Amino acid sequence: MAPGVELGFAAAAAGPGGAWRLRSAYFPSKVGGRPAWLGEAGLPGPAALRCGRCQRPCAFLLQLYAPLPGRSDAFHRTLFVFACRGPACYRGSGPRGPFRVFRNQLPRRNDTYPEEPPPEEPPPGPAPAPPGRLSGGAALCRVCGCPGPRCCGRCRRAAYCGPEHQALDWRRGHRRSCGQHPAGDDSVDAIPEHNEFLFPEYEILIEPEEPEFPDDSTIDPGDEQVAVETSKDPKEQEELEATGSAGETLQSLDEETLEALAKRETEEDKIFQMFKEKVAAEPEQIIRYCRGGEGPIWVSGENRPEEKDIPNCLCGAKRIFEFQIMPQLLNYLQVDSLGESIDWGTLVVYTCANNCGGAHEYLEEFIWKQDYSVGHVLPS
Numbered sequence: 001m002a003p004g005v006e007l008g009f010a011a012a013a014a015g016p017g018g019a020w021r022l023r024s025a026y027f028p029s030k031v032g033g034r035p036a037w038l039g040e041a042g043l044p045g046p047a048a049l050r051c052g053r054c055q056r057p058c059a060f061l062l063q064l065y066a067p068l069p070g071r072s073d074a075f076h077r078t079l080f081v082f083a084c085r086g087p088a089c090y091r092g093s094g095p096r097g098p099f100r101v102f103r104n105q106l107p108r109r110n111d112t113y114p115e116e117p118p119p120e121e122p123p124p125g126p127a128p129a130p131p132g133r134l135s136g137g138a139a140l141c142r143v144c145g146c147p148g149p150r151c152c153g154r155c156r157r158a159a160y161c162g163p164e165h166q167a168l169d170w171r172r173g174h175r176r177s178c179g180q181h182p183a184g185d186d187s188v189d190a191i192p193e194h195n196e197f198l199f200p201e202y203e204i205l206i207e208p209e210e211p212e213f214p215d216d217s218t219i220d221p222g223d224e225q226v227a228v229e230t231s232k233d234p235k236e237q238e239e240l241e242a243t244g245s246a247g248e249t250l251q252s253l254d255e256e257t258l259e260a261l262a263k264r265e266t267e268e269d270k271i272f273q274m275f276k277e278k279v280a281a282e283p284e285q286i287i288r289y290c291r292g293g294e295g296p297i298w299v300s301g302e303n304r305p306e307e308k309d310i311p312n313c314l315c316g317a318k319r320i321f322e323f324q325i326m327p328q329l330l331n332y333l334q335v336d337s338l339g340e341s342i343d344w345g346t347l348v349v350y351t352c353a354n355n356c357g358g359a360h361e362y363l364e365e366f367i368w369k370q371d372y373s374v375g376h377v378l379p380s
């Protein structure tokens with residue numbers, strides 16, 4: 001039987017109660033902040049983390065802890081997604097563009113983590129500042145938490161991924177603290193938890209999707225119209241209101257749009273309608289995970305990748321669907337701006353079917369961005 005879909009939800013992570021759980025030792029799934037790297041070898045460096053469009057460093061978007069049962073080499077396994085901060089890089093659907101995805105895995109017995117699961121309680125003492133180094137010693141950029149091979153020319157201690165983040169940290173305070181530590185003291189000024197380059201941080205909580213009515217996915221265009229019509233029926237309206245943002249989502253589509261949707265019985269409408277229904281069932285979902293099982297749900301019939309558009313892994317194996325990022329994530333990222341914004345309909349991640357690779361590498365995987373078609377936008 002194909003595995004069911006699991007949904008990811010964003011939960012507030014900040015504060016002394018929760019942030020500790022987002023550190024590497026707890027194998028988190030999370031949005032924003034700095035990456036909680038899994039393996040310490042083979043991290044993607046500054047060149048690998050550059051935006052494919054503007055060449056500037058990508059920011060950490062999210063990571064999913066997704067071990068593979070029955071695979072001792074993937075006892076721990078995490079997928080990392082990075083995204084450009086520049087709104088102009090988000091024009092158009094298609095492969096990669098402003099995104100980068102990496103996969104890393106470790107066996108249960110490894111050099112970095114104990115074999116037993118981490119404790120459920122917070123560690124004693126105040127929450128530590130973001131790590132400036134991996135436990136093995138490699139320096140991380142003070143701004144983005146990615147490998148930092150470049151260091152401040154004055155103090156020779158503060159590490160950066162490149163000139164952009166060195167300049168940003170200088171403006172933000174390193175100018176004053178640089179060289180303030182006496183010779184022999186190897187410490188650098190504590191790394192501020194947040195900065196304007198990082199996306200806001202949330203924990204991702206995973207839950208199985210509730211099963212639906214059996215023939216929900218076989219609505220024919222005739223039923224489609226009914227489905228739209230009934231959303232105006234007072235009883236269902238009540239239900240929608242009771243579910244909070246599901247109601248808002250549908251209500252904020254103006255009547256004209258609803259009419260247009262009902263009249264045009266096209267494939268396009270059907271696909272978007274299906275998407276809306278899946279979203280309405282769990283309006284806060286930011287992730288849909290189902291490795292190798294049920295495929296992604298699309299926001300549009302346009303710009304869906306064909307098999308030939310998804311390149312095989314370097315090992316020669318096909319890539320299969322693993323998870324998709326939903327547009328609801330945008331509501332948590334504080335990326336709205338008056339002009340152009342960071343935006344997507346959905347982002348679909350495909351990974352090596354063989355799950356190749358060893359413990360000492362971060363392998364790049366494939367991501368596809370699909371935009372809404374004209375007139376079909378899920379309001380936030």
Ligand SMILES: [Zn+2]
Pocket residue numbers: 051052053054055056084085086089098
């Ligand atoms: Zn860019």
Ligand SMILES: [Zn+2]
Pocket residue numbers: 057141142143144145146160161162165
């Ligand atoms: Zn950096």
Ligand SMILES: [Zn+2]
Pocket residue numbers: 152153154155156157158174178179
């Ligand atoms: Zn310095």
Ligand SMILES: [Zn+2]
Pocket residue numbers: 313314315316317352353354355356357
């Ligand atoms: Zn492979």
